[in-house]
Amino acid sequence: MSKYADLRIEYKKAMLEETTVKSDPLAQFDQWFNEAVAAEIPEPNAFTLATVGENGTPSARVLLLKGVDHGGFVFYTNYTSDKAKDIKQFPVGSMVFLWLGLERQVRISGPISKVSREESEAYFHSRPRESQIGAWVSPQSKIIESRDVLEQNLVEANERFKDVDVIPLPDFWGGYRLVPVEIEFWQGRPSRLHDRILYSEHENGGWRIDRLAP
Numbered sequence: 532m533s534k535y536a537d538l539r540i541e542y543k544k545a546m547l548e549e550t551t552v553k554s555d556p557l558a559q560f561d562q563w564f565n566e567a568v569a570a571e572i573p574e575p576n577a578f579t580l581a582t583v584g585e586n587g588t589p590s591a592r593v594l595l596l597k598g599v600d601h602g603g604f605v606f607y608t609n610y611t612s613d614k615a616k617d618i619k620q621f622p623v624g625s626m627v628f629l630w631l632g633l634e635r636q637v638r639i640s641g642p643i644s645k646v647s648r649e650e651s652e653a654y655f656h657s658r659p660r661e662s663q664i665g666a667w668v669s670p671q672s673k674i675i676e677s678r679d680v681l682e683q684n685l686v687e688a689n690e691r692f693k694d695v696d697v698i699p700l701p702d703f704w705g706g707y708r709l710v711p712v713e714i715e716f717w718q719g720r721p722s723r724l725h726d727r728i729l730y731s732e733h734e735n736g737g738w739r740i741d742r743l744a745p
């Protein structure tokens with residue numbers, strides 16, 4: 532067999548039961564996230580976001596989760612990036628967290644909208660000064676001639692902001708919040724008989740909990 536097909540591990544670290552999961556998926560996420568942090572999973576807030584672009588073309592990339600509030604999952608990016616264009620056209624997305632060290636995956640899907648300017652301001656100014664300047668420097672997702680473009684932009688931005696105490700939030704930068712309509716928690720189990728617990732939003736605002744076949 533190939534070097535890919537020969538790789539095989541049995542998942543046996545834990546189990547997940549529909550009778551013992553929390554009734555609120557955000558509370559369940561919080562518990563699993565805390566366990567991922569405690570297990571020292573690298574970048575436990577990293578997730579893959581899939582979006583839909585022109586002609587239904589899917590696109591996915593890794594981002595960092597920066598908050599869970601107002602019933603949703605918050606991340607920050609450039610509002611002129613390719614993902615932002617996708618979200619403008621089709622304001623929906625699907626997030627996947629993979630915490631392999633715990634044999635766990637979480638899938639989250641739902642509508643995406645921009646966070647308020649105030650929220651973006653607050654987060655932007657909590658970042659290190661170099662990261663704030665970095666946001667000004669990169670025309671995210673655009674083709675650039677060489678790395679020199681970034682270096683040159685950085686020199687110009689450092690000059691522009693050298694006497695500025697508070698770096699302004701660029702108009703083209705900020706947060707999005709994905710508010711889940713479905714969240715699935717996946718726990719690896721032996722013999723590929725994994726546990727999958729799906730929360731689906733009820734019309735009345737509560738959550739229905741089902742087990743899915745692996």
Ligand SMILES: Cc1cc2nc3c(=O)[nH]c(=O)nc-3n(C[C@H](O)[C@H](O)[C@H](O)COP(=O)(O)O)c2cc1C
Nearest residue numbers: 577592593594595607608609612613614615671672
């Ligand atoms: C671990 C990791 C974390 C990342 N975090 C972010 C992030 O929080 N925001 C962001 O805009 N890009 C982040 N990126 C870069 C994105 O994956 C992507 O390259 C960028 O956002 C452009 O995506 P787009 O062209 O689809 O818009 C991260 C990449 C990695 C590997």
